[in-house]
Amino acid sequence: MYAALVEQAKRGDREAFDSLARQTGDRCMAIAFRILRDFDLADDAVQSALLTAWRELRTLRDPERFEPWLHRILTNACYAEAKGRRRWSEGVRLLPTEAEHGPDEYASIENRDQLERAFRRLTVQQRAVLVFHHYLGLPLPEVAARTGLPLGTVKSRMHHAKQALRASLDAEARSPGASRERSA
C-alpha cells in the first residue's frame, strides 16, 4: 500500500516521507490516544515514532510491512511516554478474580466513565494489547507482531487485562455512590 513511498523515503526523499507520515499519522494518533488516554502524550508519542521511523527507515527490508513496523515503533514510543510522564493509576491495586462475577453484572455497566476509569487503571502494556485487538480488530498473532511480544504473552496479557477491568468495574459498582454515578 505504501511501498512506493517507502522506497522513495528510504532513499532520503523527505517529501515522500512527509506523505507517508500524513497517510499513517492519523491512525497512529488514534492508537496512541487509546493506549495513553492523554492527547498531549499521544501527540508526543506519534511525533517520536514518526521521527524514529524516518531515522531507521533503511533498516526496513520489506516496504509492504511499513505500517506494522511503524506500529511497533509507536507502541514502544507509547511505553516511553507513559514511563516518562506517569500520571495515572499510581498505587492502584486491583482485586482479582473473574470467578466472582456473574453475567448480569456486566449488563448493568453502562457508564462510559466507569470504563474509562477502569481502563486507565490498566498498565500501558495491557492497554496496548486491548487497543490492537479491540480497536484495530487485529488477530492475536498480529497483535504479537505489532507489540513485539510472544503470542503466549499477548494471550496472557489480554486475559489479565480483562480480569483487571472486570475487577475494577465490580469494585466501582460496589462502592458508595456508584449507582448514582452510573445513572448520571
Place this chain on the structure above:
Amino acid sequence: MTAHHDLDQQLTAFLRDGPDALPDESFDAVRDRTEQTRQRVVIGPWRSPTVSKLLPIGLGVAAVIGVLFIGSRFIGSPSSNVGGPATQPPASAAPSEAPVSAAPSRMSAPPLTQIFTSPLHGISMSYPEGWFAQAATQLWTADTIPFDFSIPQADFLHDGEASFSLNLVFASQPIGASTPEDWVAQQMAGPEGCAATEPITVDGATGLIGVGECKVAAVTADGRGYVILAGISPDDPSNATTYDRAWFEEVLATVQLHPEDAVEVAPSATP
C-alpha cells in the same frame, strides 16, 4: 450472551470514541525535525552498496595514517614510556586529535549484565545493561532471514525502548538436508558486505563470521543453524570503536546454544 462477550462489546464500543487525527502542526513539527535528522546508514547485511564499498577503504586508510602518526611520535621520542612531556598524552589516550587511534577505544560499552533466553530458538546470551529485549513470536522457516527488527521470527535486543540504533538480532532453524557448511555458506551469502568470512566457534559450534564491518555470524549445532547479527548505527562516530568486532566477539563468547530447547519445525520449502 455471556459476561465475557458483553465486556468485549463494551470495550470495542468504548475504544471507538476518541480523537483519530493528528493535528496539522504536529505533522509540520515532524517534517521540521526530519529536516534536521539524518537517516541511519545501516551497517550489516542491508547496508547500501556505496557505503559498504567505501567505508572499509576509508577506515583502512585512516588506520594506516593513525599507526604512522602514533609510530612517528614514539620513534621521535628518546623515552617512549613515561618520560614524555606532560603536554603530550599517550597516543592511545588522545581524545580526538589523532586521525584514528589504532588501539580500540571501548570505554563506554555497557557491561553485558543481562541474559536473554530465546523462547523459540534454543539460544541464550548476555547483552548490555539497559538494553531491551523483544522475543521472536514466530518460527523461522524461510531459507534466509531478513534482519528487520520488525520481523517476528527473530529475537531482538536493542538499546532503547524507542531506539534501535544498536541491536542484536538472531534466529535459528533446523538445517534439514543441508550440510552444516552449505547452510552456513547460504546464510553468509545473503547479507550485503559479508562476502569475506573467516571461521568461528560459538559455544563449541563451528561456522563463519563476517570480516570487517560485517557483524554476522552463522554456526550450526546438532542439526540446527543459528544466525546472529549486530546492527550498529554509524551515526554516532563513537559506535565504530565502542561496538566493534571485539565487542561482537565478546557478546558471542556469552552465547549458549541449546538446540534441544528450540521449538522444532520441519524444514519446509517456503517461498
